Amino acid sequence: MAGNNSKITVLDPVGQPSGIFGRRLNVDSPMFAIHDPVNQPRDTAEAIGARKMAPRLDNLEGKIVYLVNTGFAGSKEFMEEVQDWFTRNRPSVKTKLVHKKTSMFTDDPELWAEIKQNGDAVIFGVGG
Amino acid sequence: MEDEYGMPSAPIVTARFADYVQRDSRSHGMNLRFSFPPYPVGWVSRETLHGYVEGNDPISGVPLMEEVIFALTHPLTEAEKNYKPVKRPERRRLLEPATEADFHRLFLENGWTDGLPIVLPTEERVAEMLTGTDRDPQEIVGMMSVTTHEERLKYTVEKVAVNAVMAGARPEHFPVILALGASGRPSMPSSTTSFASMMVVNGPIRNEIGMNYGLGALSPINYANSVIGRAWTIMSINLGDVRPGATFTASTGSTINYNNMCCAENEENSVWEPFHVRKGFKHDESTVSLFRGWTVLGFNTGPAHRMLEVVKSISGPFGGAFTFVIDPLVAKSLKQEGYDDPMKFSEWLVDEINPRFKRPEMINLIVVGGEMNPMWVVTDFPCFQTVAIDPWIPKAGIKKDARPLRMPEAVTCKDGSCGIS
Numbered sequence: 001m002a003g004n005n006s007k008i009t010v011l012d013p014v015g016q017p018s019g020i021f022g023r024r025l026n027v028d029s030p031m032f033a034i035h036d037p038v039n040q041p042r043d044t045a046e047a048i049g050a051r052k053m054a055p056r057l058d059n060l061e062g063k064i065v066y067l068v069n070t071g072f073a074g075s076k077e078f079m080e081e082v083q084d085w086f087t088r089n090r091p092s093v094k095t096k097l098v099h100k101k102t103s104m105f106t107d108d109p110e111l112w113a114e115i116k117q118n119g120d121a122v123i124f125g126v127g128g
Numbered sequence: 129m130e131d132e133y134g135m136p137s138a139p140i141v142t143a144r145f146a147d148y149v150q151r152d153s154r155s156h157g158m159n160l161r162f163s164f165p166p167y168p169v170g171w172v173s174r175e176t177l178h179g180y181v182e183g184n185d186p187i188s189g190v191p192l193m194e195e196v197i198f199a200l201t202h203p204l205t206e207a208e209k210n211y212k213p214v215k216r217p218e219r220r221r222l223l224e225p226a227t228e229a230d231f232h233r234l235f236l237e238n239g240w241t242d243g244l245p246i247v248l249p250t251e252e253r254v255a256e257m258l259t260g261t262d263r264d265p266q267e268i269v270g271m272m273s274v275t276t277h278e279e280r281l282k283y284t285v286e287k288v289a290v291n292a293v294m295a296g297a298r299p300e301h302f303p304v305i306l307a308l309g310a311s312g313r314p315s316m317p318s319s320t321t322s323f324a325s326m327m328v329v330n331g332p333i334r335n336e337i338g339m340n341y342g343l344g345a346l347s348p349i350n351y352a353n354s355v356i357g358r359a360w361t362i363m364s365i366n367l368g369d370v371r372p373g374a375t376f377t378a379s380t381g382s383t384i385n386y387n388n389m390c391c392a393e394n395e396e397n398s399v400w401e402p403f404h405v406r407k408g409f410k411h412d413e414s415t416v417s418l419f420r421g422w423t424v425l426g427f428n429t430g431p432a433h434r435m436l437e438v439v440k441s442i443s444g445p446f447g448g449a450f451t452f453v454i455d456p457l458v459a460k461s462l463k464q465e466g467y468d469d470p471m472k473f474s475e476w477l478v479d480e481i482n483p484r485f486k487r488p489e490m491i492n493l494i495v496v497g498g499e500m501n502p503m504w505v506v507t508d509f510p511c512f513q514t515v516a517i518d519p520w521i522p523k524a525g526i527k528k529d530a531r532p533l534r535m536p537e538a539v540t541c542k543d544g545s546c547g548i549s
Contacts, residue, residue, distance in 0.1 A: 007225040011290045015281025015367040017216035022277045037312040051131040051157035073170025081181040116133045121200045126169045127141035
């Protein structure tokens with residue numbers, strides 16, 4: 001080993017980017033898979049790079065806005081307060097409060113299809 | 129909803145997680161329009177929640193609900209329409225030359241260590257570590273992330289060797305460390321609830337590399353147990369991308385993360401089949417079994433009904449999962465009570481705790497200890513995986529030093545003194 005003031009060379013200990021990401025659980029994933037790299041569903045950088053945000057609405061007048069309770073502690077009560085706010089402040093906006101049937105980590109395609117069919121926009125809450 | 133269903137969305141997330149979710153959103157291809165009420169939302173009064181909804185987003189300073197409506201109705205900017213995730217750069221194999229003192233500072237200040245002194249991974253030391261396996265240094269071993277969502281980092285045999293050197297390991301330990309790497313499982317997955325892990329080695333390699341499964345096996349009195357357990361955490365930091373607050377969110381953290389309760393099973397003094405044999409491996413195969421949960425729930429002594437009393441009063445993150453680390457004396461006692469197979473004990477315990485929740489495979493018994501006291505330790509850990517070590521061992525056998533490093537073994541009672549002087 002070199003002396004105290006001599007320069008040495010060492011290897012970088014950090015891993016390389018893989019282009020593989022984790023994603024929400026599938027409906028049939030075991031609950032603990034969200035913390036399980038073997039069973040957790042994956043996304044690729046290519047798929048992620050192709051994603052687009054949806055166009056926005058001109059306004060919310062007469063529109064149906066789904067309020068989705070994600071299932072974290074306090075979410076249900078918070079989203080009820082959001083619904084009350086709309087009732088008091090924007091009565092022309094129709095809101096529908098729904099609760100995810102699956103866990104906060106899990107996909108809920110049945111609910112998404114219902115929202116797509118019957119709604120115009122969606123508010124998710126509350127994460128964390 | 130945005131991409132697959134074409135539905136404008138306004139996600140509301142507490143302000144404590146603002147950086148976290150914005151980073152997550154960007155890395156998943158969208159710069160979503162979040163709104164942030166204060167934290168926490170759980171276990172606060174209804175009046176408090178009412179105030180959050182009526183009040184401002186503490187980060188933007190804008191009234192929360194105005195922000196929500198803006199998110200749904202304001203046209204997308206060009207940047208939002210054409211957002212491209214930032215690609216992380218490839219890392220260079222070698223760091224810029226520096227002095228030893230500067231490297232120690234660099235590793236510490238970059239968060240590449242567990243905070244304890246490390247062995248610097250020079251090319252010479254890493255090359256020596258690589259003699260602990262026949263595998264190509266550039267072979268990909270796996271991918272890891274402590275998060276559920278961020279980009280996994282991939283790593284080669286050489287990259288695992290770098291982290292093994294840092295932990296103070298020798299080539300004889302390398303096959304076990306490679307098996308840990310091959311699992312892709314970090315020892316300290318990110319959760320606000322603070323996870324902990326345990327690793328237990330079975331099979332012939334335990335004795336070949338001098339692991340402790342007897343007296344004090346969970347204490348820092350054995351070189352192999354210490355450096356292998358530490359290596360898993362240093363790998364988790366560097367290969368699993370630990371960045372405190374950004375990717376690692378354990379609210380209190382856990383001291384178990386330092387060494388992951390690394391030990392071996394006392395197959396020699398157990399009255400049951402070894403744990404890995406119960407998992408479908410052969411006696412002469414070497415494995416490492418990985419467990420994870422929140423923490424050690426308690427220590428106690430005594431027979432089956434005492435174990436039941438304790439687990440009835442506790443809970444864990446993976447409902448109904450418990451792993452008992454039991455002294456060989458406890459295993460012998462349980463066998464005398466009629467449990468000649470540990471699965472029988474697990475089935476009995478599940479029936480007593482909750483007959484509707486029949487998953488006896490979630491209750492594990494590992495025999496570890498020096499028969500000084502019929503102690504057992506109960507954790508809320510399920511066993512996630514048992515990984516084969518043999519594929520990583522050189523064909524010529526485990527690469528040992530000419531004079532392998534060994535700490536003092538526990539004094540036995542061969543001379544009648546029982547270690548009492």
